[in-house]
Amino acid sequence: MHGPGRPQDGPAGLQRCPAGSWRPEGDNGGVSLTLEQLRTVPKVLLHDHLDGGLRPATIVELARETGYQGLPSRDVGEVVRWMTGPPQRGNLELYLEAFKHTVGVMQTRDALIRVAAECAEDLAADGVVYAEVRFAPELHVTKSLSLDQVVDAVLEGFRRGSAGRGITVYALLTAMRTAARSLEIAELAVRHRDEGVVGFDIAGAEAGSPPSRHLDAFQYVARENFHITIHAGEGFGLPSIWEALQWCGAERLGHGVRIVDDISVGADGAISLGRLASYVRDRRIPLEMCPTSNVQTGAAPSISEHPIGLLRQLSFRVTVNTDNRLMSQVSLSSEFAALSGAFGYGWSDVEWLTINAMKSAFAPFDQRLHIINTVLKPGFAVAKAASDAVLRAAR
Numbered sequence: 183m184h185g186p187g188r189p190q191d192g193p194a195g196l197q198r199c200p201a202g203s204w205r206p207e208g209d210n211g212g213v214s215l216t217l218e219q220l221r222t223v224p225k226v227l228l229h230d231h232l233d234g235g236l237r238p239a240t241i242v243e244l245a246r247e248t249g250y251q252g253l254p255s256r257d258v259g260e261v262v263r264w265m266t267g268p269p270q271r272g273n274l275e276l277y278l279e280a281f282k283h284t285v286g287v288m289q290t291r292d293a294l295i296r297v298a299a300e301c302a303e304d305l306a307a308d309g310v311v312y313a314e315v316r317f318a319p320e321l322h323v324t325k326s327l328s329l330d331q332v333v334d335a336v337l338e339g340f341r342r343g344s345a346g347r348g349i350t351v352y353a354l355l356t357a358m359r360t361a362a363r364s365l366e367i368a369e370l371a372v373r374h375r376d377e378g379v380v381g382f383d384i385a386g387a388e389a390g391s392p393p394s395r396h397l398d399a400f401q402y403v404a405r406e407n408f409h410i411t412i413h414a415g416e417g418f419g420l421p422s423i424w425e426a427l428q429w430c431g432a433e434r435l436g437h438g439v440r441i442v443d444d445i446s447v448g449a450d451g452a453i454s455l456g457r458l459a460s461y462v463r464d465r466r467i468p469l470e471m472c473p474t475s476n477v478q479t480g481a482a483p484s485i486s487e488h489p490i491g492l493l494r495q496l497s498f499r500v501t502v503n504t505d506n507r508l509m510s511q512v513s514l515s516s517e518f519a520a521l522s523g524a525f526g527y528g529w530s531d532v533e534w535l536t537i538n539a540m541k542s543a544f545a546p547f548d549q550r551l552h553i554i555n556t557v558l559k560p561g562f563a564v565a566k567a568a569s570d571a572v573l574r575a576a577r
């Protein structure tokens with residue numbers, strides 16, 4: 183798509199900023215935070231796929247209970263190896279095959295309730311206090327459920343799993359960008375907005391399926407004063423990000439890593455932002471970054487070379503997320519631990535990223551503010567005090 187605001191190459195004389203060429207100094211004096219430390223602080227998760235986070239034992243049990251025959255093995259250990267091997271090998275087909283199986287066992291009301299409840303439990307156990315978990319209802323109707331029944335079941339699971347655990351879990355409804363049901367899914371999302379659905383998303387193969395193909399769905403959501411996030415700038419570059427923002431009204435970008443293609447560094451090290459990158463930063467557009475997933479899909483070469491280092495340094499509205507906890511074998515705490523190891527991030531960095539996420543959530547403003555002031559800030563104050571006490575004792 184072409185238009186007056188179309189992203190251009192960087193200014194003449196400047197080179198595109200190579201990913202990872204920028205190594206910011208964290209605030210932790212070279213000491214990485216541990217997984218155990220990071221589990222103790224309250225965290226916020228905006229980008230997590232329900233069908234990418236099942237417990238392996240649950241997959242096997244649900245396959246038996248629901249009569250799903252497609253699993254490569256009934257052995258839990260074998261299923262784990264099978265589900266987690268493909269991304270390590272960079273085989274996209276096998277990676278997508280893993281989702282075929284998780285979705286395959288999520289076709290009944292009871293199965294959806296169980297998976298959603300366990301998702302909330304697992305996130306709470308990792309110290310997540312607020313999460314927006316997404317799923318594509320159109321993938322769960324191969325047996326007898328209707329789209330509305332799918333949403334009802336998942337929301338019921340979130341309610342059950344989060345009860346008494348100090349976590350709030352909302353749903354984002356995703357439409358598959360390669361299919362033609364996006365308007366229907368957008369209407370579904372709006373229909374369930376008062377029951378726990380807080381936004382609409384599109385996902386799936388990015389190349390060849392630009393966001394503007396689903397313009398009617400996005401315009402409907404906007405007319406309803408509802409929320410939009412779009413997977414963009416992961417498998418495809420700046421034009422996808424530009425369309426998501428300027429044609430489709432995305433309030434947040436799923437991944438958005440390729441925005442670094444619009445950032446240049448001169449021979450003297452001076453950083454220059456193109457018009458699209460400037461817009462994203464100036465408007466404080468949240469980037470839902472998923473470091474390990476980005477490495478596994480090839481959107482970033484490694485954690486230490488992930489553009490999040492540069493983008494955080496330039497104060498983009500960066501957030502840290504998991505994407506697919508099962509396939510990538512990550513938790514939100516482990517993602518922060520990896521970043522702390524790569525960039526030296528300390529408590530102030532993790533708190534900044536966490537408050538960024540809470541500010542960017544689709545929950546009402548007063549709820550966001552309440553969580554920031556009564557949960558996040560006190561939680562990080564405790565963690566910082568504990569670290570300071572350890573440092574004083576060591577002197």
Ligand SMILES: [Zn+2]
Pocket residue numbers: 229231385413436505
């Ligand atoms: Zn995703």
